[in-house]
Structures are given as C-alpha cells and as structure tokens.
Amino acid sequence: MKINWGTSIVIAFALFISFILFFVIKSHNPNNKHDLVSEEYYKDELKFQDEIDKQNNVKNLEEAFIVQKNSDGIEIQFPSQFTNDNISGVVIMARPSNKALDFETAIQLNNNKLLLSKSNLVEGNWNLKIEFSSEGTPYLYKKSIQF
Structure with a gap:
C-alpha cells in the first residue's frame, strides 16, 4: 500500500497532537508537587x-x-x-x-x-x-x- 502526501500530513498532525496531549496530561498529574518558595x-x-x-x-x-x-x-x-x-x-x-x-x-x-x-x-x-x-x-x- 502506497501512502500519498495527504495521508502523510494527517499522520504527522495526529502524531504532533498526541505528543502535545501527552505533555499536557503528564503536567496535570496530581503526584507532581509544585511547592512555592514562599506561600506569601x-x-x-x-x-x-x-x-x-x-x-x-x-x-x-x-x-x-x-x-x-x-x-x-x-x-x-x-x-x-x-x-x-x-x-x-x-x-x-x-x-x-x-x-x-x-x-x-x-x-x-x-x-x-x-x-x-x-x-x-x-x-x-x-x-x-x-x-x-x-x-x-x-x-x-x-x-x-x-x-
């Protein structure tokens, strides 16, 4: 099966969106602690x-x-x-x-x-x-x- 350039662009966009979603989900993990140096x-x-x-x-x-x-x-x-x-x-x-x-x-x-x-x-x-x-x-x- 031959993949044309249109299909390649859709696959590239899908991989890029997956890459971004991975980091968004990982950054909102409740196990990550982000302590401030000072509360006030x-x-x-x-x-x-x-x-x-x-x-x-x-x-x-x-x-x-x-x-x-x-x-x-x-x-x-x-x-x-x-x-x-x-x-x-x-x-x-x-x-x-x-x-x-x-x-x-x-x-x-x-x-x-x-x-x-x-x-x-x-x-x-x-x-x-x-x-x-x-x-x-x-x-x-x-x-x-x-x-």
Whole structure:
C-alpha cells in the first residue's frame, strides 16, 4: 500500500497532537508537587529592602560566619562579638526539593558555635538562613550548602 502526501500530513498532525496531549496530561498529574518558595511571596517582596539592609549588616561585621560539615552535622561558627547573652533569632534550613524537610531552630550558642544535628538533615542541597538580632541591630545570613 502506497501512502500519498495527504495521508502523510494527517499522520504527522495526529502524531504532533498526541505528543502535545501527552505533555499536557503528564503536567496535570496530581503526584507532581509544585511547592512555592514562599506561600506569601507578594508580602515577602515588599520586605525585600529590609533583607538587603540586614545582609549588609552581616557584610559589615569584622569576622565572617564559618559553616562546616562534620561527622555530627553542620557546624556554624558565629563571629566572636556574638554570645548567647546578646543574640536572639532562628536558623532556618530549607530544602528546595522537598518542603516537608524544612526545619527551624532557635539560636543557642556554645563557644560561638551552633550545631545542626545530622539527624534532621538529608543528603543534598540546603538553603541556610540565619535571621537574628543583637543589641537592636538585625542581621541576615544566607548560604546554599551541600550536605
């Protein structure tokens, strides 16, 4: 049987439509999770200049934060000017690929160090966010880390 050019065009259109329908059906699969970075991203956008100011406060510190992976988890060394008495805030660990793994820890320093236990961490990419204040000055430190 010989296929003429008209039949070939109809077959090509049918294959193209099938190709497009496959991706439409696949994208609407309820098993696909599309988590937002933030549920209230419009409100967060309005506060963006505050974040920039807090990050600039961190850049103006004499010492830098040191974040290291060790056998117990992730160790964060704060600059020596911060002690448990003059600091309050939280450390937020966000997993970009799975919102269910995100957690938050209050800052409790031990010799200017904070340990995030590996029992809370899964191997992969994490976004570290340290939001704190000391003596009335707000600070924000962000870093993407691989655990």
